[in-house]
Amino acid sequence: MTTKLVRPSDQATSNQVPVPGALVPHLDQCALLLDIDGTLLDLAPTPREVWVPPELEQTLTNLLVRTSGALALVSGRSINDIDLIFAPMRLPAVGGHGAEMRLSGEGEAIATHAPPLDSELKSRLAAIARISPGILLEDKGYSLALHYRLAPHTEKAIYEAVAAIRAENPEAPLEVLPGKSVCEIKHSGFTKATGVLELMTRAPFKGRRPIFIGDDVTDETVFAIMPELRGLAFSVGRYSELTSGHFDEPRDVRNWLARLLEPAN
Numbered sequence: 281m282t283t284k285l286v287r288p289s290d291q292a293t294s295n296q297v298p299v300p301g302a303l304v305p306h307l308d309q310c311a312l313l314l315d316i317d318g319t320l321l322d323l324a325p326t327p328r329e330v331w332v333p334p335e336l337e338q339t340l341t342n343l344l345v346r347t348s349g350a351l352a353l354v355s356g357r358s359i360n361d362i363d364l365i366f367a368p369m370r371l372p373a374v375g376g377h378g379a380e381m382r383l384s385g386e387g388e389a390i391a392t393h394a395p396p397l398d399s400e401l402k403s404r405l406a407a408i409a410r411i412s413p414g415i416l417l418e419d420k421g422y423s424l425a426l427h428y429r430l431a432p433h434t435e436k437a438i439y440e441a442v443a444a445i446r447a448e449n450p451e452a453p454l455e456v457l458p459g460k461s462v463c464e465i466k467h468s469g470f471t472k473a474t475g476v477l478e479l480m481t482r483a484p485f486k487g488r489r490p491i492f493i494g495d496d497v498t499d500e501t502v503f504a505i506m507p508e509l510r511g512l513a514f515s516v517g518r519y520s521e522l523t524s525g526h527f528d529e530p531r532d533v534r535n536w537l538a539r540l541l542e543p544a545n
């Protein structure tokens with residue numbers, strides 16, 4: 281099935297993504313790959329304050345059945361963190377920006393050969409949080425996040441401090457991910473895309489057509505690999521040339537996913 285690239289001028293109203301029946305092949309041939317923050321869940325002031333609507337939990341549970349388990353969360357969060365947020369539900373996942381994955385809710389998380397952050401560099405990067413008490417430090421093991429949503433005035437200082445540490449360590453294989461009110465630093469040897477590529481080689485994902493939905497800069501790496509996987513990508517809150525359409529906000533994604541379960545699909 282082909283889809284039309286929707287351009288910004290075509291998108292005056294919300295719900296730009298066509299009704300599921302006109303767009304997606306049957307669910308038993310699909311793998312649903314879903315980013316969390318800003319895609320499934322509304323953004324919150326701090327990482328701990330996100331809320332999973334009960335209807336979403338029901339939708340994801342039903343979609344997991346309808347795809348025979350080929351539904352995975354693809355997140356910058358660690359799988360441990362994902363489990364806390366979605367508890368008691370446990371879902372297949374690619375976590376930590378591709379550093380780890382889990383093929384089923386019952387299984388264990390598997391490290392994806394992702395190299396960890398050098399511990400000394402990590403300490404130095406963590407110390408940047410001392411710029412202001414409003415900066416929230418999130419140590420995710422494979423990466424470090426400096427959240428400034430509660431202290432937006434510190435954004436420039438954070439990026440300058442990170443740049444200074446990188447300049448002093450030019451050989452260090454670091455990647456800086458500019459997220460939503462967050463500056464994340466990780467080893468450059470893995471991405472969400474490498475995680476998804478690995479996931480798609482394993483059952484029950486292997487051989488299926490992936491449908492990926494994401495909102496962030498880090499999701500661009502996954503948008504870019506969808507063609508080679510015969511997949512489709514959709515963005516949230518912004519237009520991307522790499523996607524087949526976009527949703528305005530997480531609520532639209534949740535409604536769209538619920539509609540995938542309607543009988544026509």
Ligand SMILES: O=P(O)(O)OC[C@H]1O[C@H](O[C@H]2O[C@H](CO)[C@@H](O)[C@H](O)[C@H]2O)[C@H](O)[C@@H](O)[C@@H]1O
Pocket residue numbers: 315316317318319322323324325326327328329330354355356357358418420425427429459460461462464496
């Ligand atoms: O890949 P994602 O699932 O989209 O995760 C991206 C990052 O999400 C979290 O931070 C963001 O969401 C918070 C809660 O809404 C918000 O307070 C923060 O400003 C956002 O940047 C999470 O804390 C990060 O670890 C994820 O990498």
